[in-house]
Amino acid sequence: MVGKLNSNKTETQESKPWALALMGGGARGLAHIGLLEALLENDLVPPIITGTSMGAIIGGLFAVGYLPREIERLSHELSFSRLAKLRQAKIPIPDKLVDYLLLESYQQRLLRQMGRRKGDVLQDKLRELVGEVLIEELPIKFGCNAVDLVSGQEVDFTRGPLYQALRASMAFPFVIEPARLPGRLLVDGGLINNVPIKLARRLGAARVFVPDVHRSLKRMPAKRFDSTLIMVHRLVQVVLTDSTESKLPEADLIIKINPQVDTFDFTRVKQVVALGKKVALAHLDTLKKFAAQGT
Template identity: 35%
Template sequence: MSKQVALVLGSGGARGYAHIGVIEELEARGYEITCIAGCSMGSVIGGIYAAGKLREYREWVESLDYLDVLRLLDVSFRLGAIRGERVFGKIHEILGEVNIEDLSIPYTAVATDLTNQQEIWFQEGCLHQAMRASAAIPSLFTPVMQGSRMLVDGGLLNPLPI
């Protein structure tokens, strides 16, 4: 019998990169991750893992130098300091076109709808868009508009989406 775990990854900004080490350690100890949920950086790392691209993502992040990071910052003066198109464009390039329902394990990304002040749970649809909405830290990243909804970081209402 294998050891199984459902993984919930929370917010934390750049500290969220520690989630990569957690996943690697769980796997090294023989755990099978059967489902994953996350908000903010946890949704990004969790989604990349669920898509089977964690190694490629880690290699890309580790290859970045200071100037590379600066080049990823696409400054905006509208609803957030950074548009996020460059960094999430690279993530999209790594992932390709992937829908949540096509992942090998169940995945949930949690965002906050500022308009209606409620949590939005993405369990189907475009993985890239769900991660982008869940990680849109208010005032830092521009929000994701979805119809009448203004979606931002899921950690705003639920920093650990259980």
């Protein structure tokens, strides 16, 4: 949990605001909620927030005016509740079965997405939460990203309806079906860039703070690769890890937060949120100095 602060700033940088870049991470990303609560309580509200996947959801809701405790409550509605219920089941359910159910469901929903449109419950929920507000109208400057499967390119959202941007950024492969916009099929931005630091700089930030909630990839015994599903799941892990670790060096301040949960373990929301706040408060002096560099 050691913070890394790069103090080599120019006069031009010091005249500009700082940004908070929130990476994706599924349930691990819920630590961002506690961190935001600590920042809010200490008058350290970020002038700029960018996010990917879970980071986009939390950052976007905060930017539109939701308080951290409200976001924590909403996370129960927006998280992968089907999976959380399976994990909480009293009878043992092998991870492979859970993964299979997710993939089978995803394939069926993806086929529907590519065929006749039957509505998007998740997008409707996001629209209900944030209304028709445009990103460029938010009181906190905000941006998030997604990946367009049609072009294979990263797409940054800095304008337009907030609910559409959040829906696109959170479409985690094999769990949530892609979001559809004219000419685009959009999925989780973390596949290409899980830490939108450059986006924060394009929005005007001179210094970018990243709470690092990712877990480094561990070796996986060859004997465990006994199905195509396991291989696909591992491939997604490799891609997400690379798209995180390759971007982190671009940050000016990194504080490690290491929730003891897996990406899809939404059974310990309160503990993860509390850890995020605890770590932020432990580095409060560093955060205050970091924010004050631009004043």
